[in-house]
Amino acid sequence: MDIKEAIINRHSVRHYNDRPIDDQTKLKLEQLIASVNEESGLHFQLFCDDPECFAGFLVHFGRFKGVSDYIAIVGNTSVNDYEEACGYYGEKLVLEAQMMGLNSCWVGGSFSKGKCKAEVKSGEKLLGVIAIGYGVNNGSAHKSKPAAKLCTVPESEMPDWFKEGMKAAMQAPTALNQQKFTIELQGDVPKIISKGGPYTSVDLGIVKYNFEAASGHKVKLYK
């Protein structure tokens, strides 16, 4: 599976079977997290066999079942646009995990923050977690806003690489599936403009990663 297939195949999965992540895959994930942390200055942390973080009222409300493994999303507030960076690098982890045969779900609210084992140092903030593991299914594609609502470029004027990026942006996970962004093209520079609201900085980072991974073109963000 390559990165474009991972973008197409990734859907939020909230129900996991009890198969533990095998040692080799776990090691690959840990190495990847270490390199992402080094590059970004963020503090993602993997926890396995820790079901407590997903036990409680909010969790049932969010329909999660069988989650015992997760990646804590811990941002260092001194990193430039740390929320957007958490989205960008978190999506990199999600898509790499997908290519390793794992399912996942971004979780901003429906987990027990108090029971999360993440180390949160002074100047850091726990933004959420990414549930991870082998799903009982692969989830299903979300309903997307039409391209014309998310993009100002008419389809007839889109270069092929931009079409690829746009498709991937529309498949990106966003909190409450809100998709509060618009994508423009100025010259040959794609621009993502935020429409504001809760979690939109994280969402924008996620959308940016998907667009860049599929199009091979660097994106500028405007908030």
Ligand SMILES: Cc1cc2nc3c(=O)[nH]c(=O)nc-3n(C[C@H](O)[C@H](O)[C@H](O)COP(=O)(O)O)c2cc1C
């Ligand atoms: C930043 C962020 C926070 C999210 N928080 C939650 C959550 O607390 N509970 C939940 O069930 N899903 C959560 N989701 C998952 C979204 O509902 C999901 O990504 C969206 O509906 C699109 O579906 P898809 O991921 O299957 O494409 C979150 C997603 C993102 C990006």
